Amino acid sequence: MSLQIILNGIATGSVYALIATGFALIFNVLKFSNFSHGATMTACAFISYFLVADKGLGLFPTLLAAGAAGAVVALFGEFVGFRRILKNHSSATYFFVSSITLGTLYEGLVTIRVGSNFFNFPSFFNNPTIGIGSLVISTTDVMMFVISVAVLLVLAFVIQNTRLGRALRAVSFDRDTAQLMGINSTRMIQSAFVISGVLAGIAGVFLGIKYTLYPSLGSLVVKGFIASVIGGLGSLPGAIAGAFLLGILETILLSLLGSGYSTIATFAIMLLFLLVRPQGIAGSNVQEKA
Amino acid sequence: MKKKLLAVTLALAMAFGMAACGGDPGKTGSGSADQGSAGNDAGGEDGADAGDMGEDADASASGTEASQPAAGDGEILIGCLQDITGSTSALGISVQTGAQDAVDEINASGGVNGKTLVMKTYDTKGDVTEAVNAYITAVTVDNVSIIVGPPVANIANAIKETSEDYDVPVMGLAMDPACQLKEDGTAYKNMFCFQPNANTQGDIMASFAVKNGLKTFGVLYNQENSYSVSLLNPFLDTLKDQGITVDESLIVAYGAADTDYKTLLQPIVSAGVDAIYCPNYTQQLVAICTAASELGFKGKIINGLDAAPPFNTTFGGDCSNIYYINNIDVNDEKTSEMVAKIEDKVSAVNKYFLGYDIVMVAKACIEKAGLEDADALRDTIANVKDFEGLTGKITMDPASHMPAGMGMFMYTYDNQTPVMLEEYAGN
Numbered sequence: 001m002s003l004q005i006i007l008n009g010i011a012t013g014s015v016y017a018l019i020a021t022g023f024a025l026i027f028n029v030l031k032f033s034n035f036s037h038g039a040t041m042t043a044c045a046f047i048s049y050f051l052v053a054d055k056g057l058g059l060f061p062t063l064l065a066a067g068a069a070g071a072v073v074a075l076f077g078e079f080v081g082f083r084r085i086l087k088n089h090s091s092a093t094y095f096f097v098s099s100i101t102l103g104t105l106y107e108g109l110v111t112i113r114v115g116s117n118f119f120n121f122p123s124f125f126n127n128p129t130i131g132i133g134s135l136v137i138s139t140t141d142v143m144m145f146v147i148s149v150a151v152l153l154v155l156a157f158v159i160q161n162t163r164l165g166r167a168l169r170a171v172s173f174d175r176d177t178a179q180l181m182g183i184n185s186t187r188m189i190q191s192a193f194v195i196s197g198v199l200a201g202i203a204g205v206f207l208g209i210k211y212t213l214y215p216s217l218g219s220l221v222v223k224g225f226i227a228s229v230i231g232g233l234g235s236l237p238g239a240i241a242g243a244f245l246l247g248i249l250e251t252i253l254l255s256l257l258g259s260g261y262s263t264i265a266t267f268a269i270m271l272l273f274l275l276v277r278p279q280g281i282a283g284s285n286v287q288e289k290a
Numbered sequence: 291m292k293k294k295l296l297a298v299t300l301a302l303a304m305a306f307g308m309a310a311c312g313g314d315p316g317k318t319g320s321g322s323a324d325q326g327s328a329g330n331d332a333g334g335e336d337g338a339d340a341g342d343m344g345e346d347a348d349a350s351a352s353g354t355e356a357s358q359p360a361a362g363d364g365e366i367l368i369g370c371l372q373d374i375t376g377s378t379s380a381l382g383i384s385v386q387t388g389a390q391d392a393v394d395e396i397n398a399s400g401g402v403n404g405k406t407l408v409m410k411t412y413d414t415k416g417d418v419t420e421a422v423n424a425y426i427t428a429v430t431v432d433n434v435s436i437i438v439g440p441p442v443a444n445i446a447n448a449i450k451e452t453s454e455d456y457d458v459p460v461m462g463l464a465m466d467p468a469c470q471l472k473e474d475g476t477a478y479k480n481m482f483c484f485q486p487n488a489n490t491q492g493d494i495m496a497s498f499a500v501k502n503g504l505k506t507f508g509v510l511y512n513q514e515n516s517y518s519v520s521l522l523n524p525f526l527d528t529l530k531d532q533g534i535t536v537d538e539s540l541i542v543a544y545g546a547a548d549t550d551y552k553t554l555l556q557p558i559v560s561a562g563v564d565a566i567y568c569p570n571y572t573q574q575l576v577a578i579c580t581a582a583s584e585l586g587f588k589g590k591i592i593n594g595l596d597a598a599p600p601f602n603t604t605f606g607g608d609c610s611n612i613y614y615i616n617n618i619d620v621n622d623e624k625t626s627e628m629v630a631k632i633e634d635k636v637s638a639v640n641k642y643f644l645g646y647d648i649v650m651v652a653k654a655c656i657e658k659a660g661l662e663d664a665d666a667l668r669d670t671i672a673n674v675k676d677f678e679g680l681t682g683k684i685t686m687d688p689a690s691h692m693p694a695g696m697g698m699f700m701y702t703y704d705n706q707t708p709v710m711l712e713e714y715a716g717n
Contacts, residue, residue: 115375138584259544
């Protein structure tokens with residue numbers, strides 16, 4: 001097995017990890033799969049493209065703009081799509097319907113503004129590759145890996161070592177009890193959406209750089225969902241592990257089996273994995289609302 | 291109250307952000323969104339350019355919306371079935387703009403048999419279902435006389451069977467011979483192609499590669515796309531005729547769901563081939579060429595028509611190792627003059643020329659055969675001979691409904707500037 005293939009898989013897995021973590025974070029707190037996450041990624045990637053990247057302002061302003069856009073879009077989604085459902089303790093099905101509706105709304109807005117066309121982020125690096133011995137590593141892949149890992153480490157630190165993180169964890173265990181203990185649950189849920197939105201924005205830019213930018217780019221959220229399931233729904237470390245596993249598995253199977261069969265094989269292995277270990281890698285399968 | 295105010299502020303901020311993202315979308319992207327408005331405005335704002343070419347754009351003759359009224363007395367309605375949105379919209383919009391400019395030019399010089407041409411555009415959205423529905427609307431509801439067909443083989447393939455039930459010629463650009471020919475080798479009665487077919491184009495690209503000393507090849511093609519598949523074997527066959535066989539393991543297929551081009555390209559790049567043959571659409575080409583670059587590939591990449599501009603601006607980087615086939619010779623004086631006039635309003639200049647030529651051929655055929663007898667009109671189109679178009683001299687083969695002996699040109703880029711290398715005669 002070529003080391004190059006493994007490196008490609010790790011690079012892909014690092015982007016999946018960002019998607020999966022944002023996805024898992026909302027699942028962890030609210031116990032539902034937020035399918036508007038994909039369209040949030042798309043919207044943020046386009047916003048950052050037109051506000052920053054198109055003007056040649058560089059990678060970091062693009063990522064900052066995407067992250068900020070993600071926070072705003074996610075907060076909007078939380079208020080419009082989920083706040084009232086939460087307050088009314090409505091049926092869990094509404095969360096699912098609302099997330100699908102929000103996702104369709106975002107994608108529709110993007111399509112109205114840009115058409116169904118595709119765009120390409122400008123090249124952020126003069127040298128597209130880094131040579132290490134006989135290995136050729138993509139500069140973009142290295143950048144994505146480094147930034148993804150850095151973002152995930154910051155997130156891990158925040159979750160584990162800060163008041164915000166402890167409060168988030170408390171709300172994820174039991175929202176009502178956390179509220180009784182003096183934690184503002186609504187504010188914590190908003191925080192979870194902001195963090196999830198920032199991750200979606202960064203992931204959206206990375207996906208746009210990797211695969212070009214188009215309105216249905218957010219459909220790749222399914223990779224994050226699969227990674228979350230493999231990792232153990234609701235578990236952040238599990239989601240990250242699942243994402244890297246998925247990325248590497250995909251590239252290895254694509255390399256060995258070629259197009260077509262590799263997709264079938266990937267999903268077959270996933271099904272087998274869930275059959276053997278339905279609780280996922282982390283073993284913390286949280287009961288989903290819908 | 292404070293919370294509501296915050297929520298409203300957030301909503302407004304989001305709406306503003308979404309609105310901001312619409313700013314000049316085509317500028318550095320595929321360019322197609324921007325060209326979308328250019329194309330749709332062909333008879334309005336762009337009428338100034340059209341006027342320069344002896345055109346007098348008439349708003350009523352520039353219909354591009356489904357709500358446009360059907361042709362009245364003294365008018366001939368033609369349909370334009372194109373991808374106005376979707377990943378190949380840059381091509382469709384360019385064909386539409388060229389066709390519209392030809393319509394405007396014809397109307398400015400008296401119309402066709404004293405009647406005004408009116409063109410109505412139907413957006414296929416790059417979707418075969420949309421295309422079939424649009425085609426049926428055009429021929430049954432709007433009763434168009436002729437359809438300017440798409441440069442997209444999948445779309446043409448989708449409508450070819452349906453077209454047999456009607457009497458409206460589809461004068462298109464789908465180079466896959468299967469779009470024009472049935473399995474028994476006879477032609478679909480209404481399907482016509484007005485550019486060299488895939489056999490000719492694949493042969494030219496392979497001949498060019500061999501002539502320029504390339505000996506080893508890898509291939510990355512989309513097995514789910516008619517255009518891509520149709521260009522595979524003609525290229526390989528010509529190489530074989532020249533004594534070059536491409537290793538089976540280096541002929542890599544991908545599908546619509548595949549996005550990891552780096553892994554797909556890995557065996558080809560590792561084999562150290564001289565060139566990668568990539569007959570794919572622009573969106574995939576951009577991603578594939580980016581992946582090849584990120585794998586450190588230093589060889590040449592030979593592409594079909596879709597590596598012509600706007601590929602260069604969309605890709606954004608140095609395109610000096612990209613080679614592609616094209617319909618037009620930018621060194622030709624007349625061609626270069628027209629290119630200078632239109633390059634600001636269309637991104638795929640070659641497609642503009644093809645759209646323009648089709649309408650001009652249609653005009654000549656309608657003038658000759660009229661519109662009363664569908665068989666006579668089809669027969670006239672199938673027997674077009676020595677028509678001097680912007681893309682060359684067009685002579686149709688009545689048996690295949692495709693041009694016979696029409697040549698093309700091989701290009702590369704000097705960084706991002708297209709450079710014409712050589713003309714090749716068609717086979």
